[in-house]
Amino acid sequence: MYHTWMxxxxxxxxxxxxxxxxLGVGLQHGxxxxxxxxxxxxxxxxxxxxxxxxxxxxxxxxxxxxxxxxIWLTPGVLHHYGPDPAAGWDESFVDFTGPATAxxxxxxxxxxDRPVVPLSDAAGVRAAVSRITRAARRExxxxxxxTGAAVHELLVxxxxxxxxxxADGDPVLTALARDAFQPLSVAAHAARHGMTPAELRTVVRxxxxxxxKDYLLGIRLGHAKELLxxxxxxxxxxxxxxxxxxxxxxxxxxxxxxxxAPIRFREQQGRNVPGGWSNRVPDPEHPPTIAxxxx
Numbered sequence: 001m002y003h004t005w006m007x008x009x010x011x012x013x014x015x016x017x018x019x020x021x022x023l024g025v026g027l028q029h030g031x032x033x034x035x036x037x038x039x040x041x042x043x044x045x046x047x048x049x050x051x052x053x054x055x056x057x058x059x060x061x062x063x064x065x066x067x068x069x070x071i072w073l074t075p076g077v078l079h080h081y082g083p084d085p086a087a088g089w090d091e092s093f094v095d096f097t098g099p100a101t102a103x104x105x106x107x108x109x110x111x112x113d114r115p116v117v118p119l120s121d122a123a124g125v126r127a128a129v130s131r132i133t134r135a136a137r138r139e140x141x142x143x144x145x146x147t148g149a150a151v152h153e154l155l156v157x158x159x160x161x162x163x164x165x166x167a168d169g170d171p172v173l174t175a176l177a178r179d180a181f182q183p184l185s186v187a188a189h190a191a192r193h194g195m196t197p198a199e200l201r202t203v204v205r206x207x208x209x210x211x212x213k214d215y216l217l218g219i220r221l222g223h224a225k226e227l228l229x230x231x232x233x234x235x236x237x238x239x240x241x242x243x244x245x246x247x248x249x250x251x252x253x254x255x256x257x258x259x260x261a262p263i264r265f266r267e268q269q270g271r272n273v274p275g276g277w278s279n280r281v282p283d284p285e286h287p288p289t290i291a292x293x294x295x
Contacts, residue, residue: 002030034082051089
């Protein structure tokens with residue numbers, strides 16, 4: 001015996017321009033029938049939250065699937081999968097498409113070369129799927145936009161839930177962020193971790209979807225913006241604080257990446273904040289109010 005609930009959607013062309021659209025969502029459990037062999041023209045994230053089964057790809061190789069796990073179905077790839085016939089499994093699936101799938105693949109959030117991905121915990125993923133199911137009522141006028149936004153959240157939740165990812169972040173990435181403002185080369189950062197530059201690139205690419213240089217640059221420029229917006233520090237001082245000894249080089253780099261020169265950014269975004277910004281992150285469940293304080 002098994003139980004199946006599903007909804008399918010047909011977003012309009014204007015919705016596709018948002019980057020991602022949800023084409024369908026389903027919740028199933030029990031002794032489900034096998035799927036395929038078949039190919040699709042869109043992506044599907046199949047999340048197994050209980051039970052076990054198998055997956056077979058175009059190469060004919062059979063891979064065991066044990067919950068919690070993710071099965072990636074990608075466009076044009078032959079696939080065939082199903083639960084163990086005796087016990088079955090609990091499954092949710094989300095069909096989606098859009099131009100943003102190429103970027104998510106480049107960043108490593110979607111992994112066509114790894115169709116079966118062990119997960120450490122499916123709770124966050126189930127919450128993202130639940131948002132889609134709640135939005136899936138046919139009379140919902142926001143259905144296409146609401147479900148599309150939830151697909152973005154789902155991809156982030158799946159990335160966080162991968163069993164090969166530390167919930168608190170990769171220790172190497174944490175250390176790079178901590179040391180980002182030191183004037184160190186990528187080779188020097190690698191040496192600190194007993195790695196070659198190539199090994200460091202692999203780790204950062206896997207964890208952050210970019211090169212070490214771009215990872216450090218994003219952190220440095222973010223802090224530079226904060227200093228420009230909230231202090232009267234000269235640009236040269238800002239440059240040194242974020243790890244660049246040459247202010248002219250920093251200004252060229254900032255202008256190229258941000259699209260504005262540092263001085264122009266300050267003119268647009270400057271905030272005179274006595275004492276600087278608070279370092280305390282507000283609780284999103286209980287944000288600060290005029291009556292409250294959070295210094």
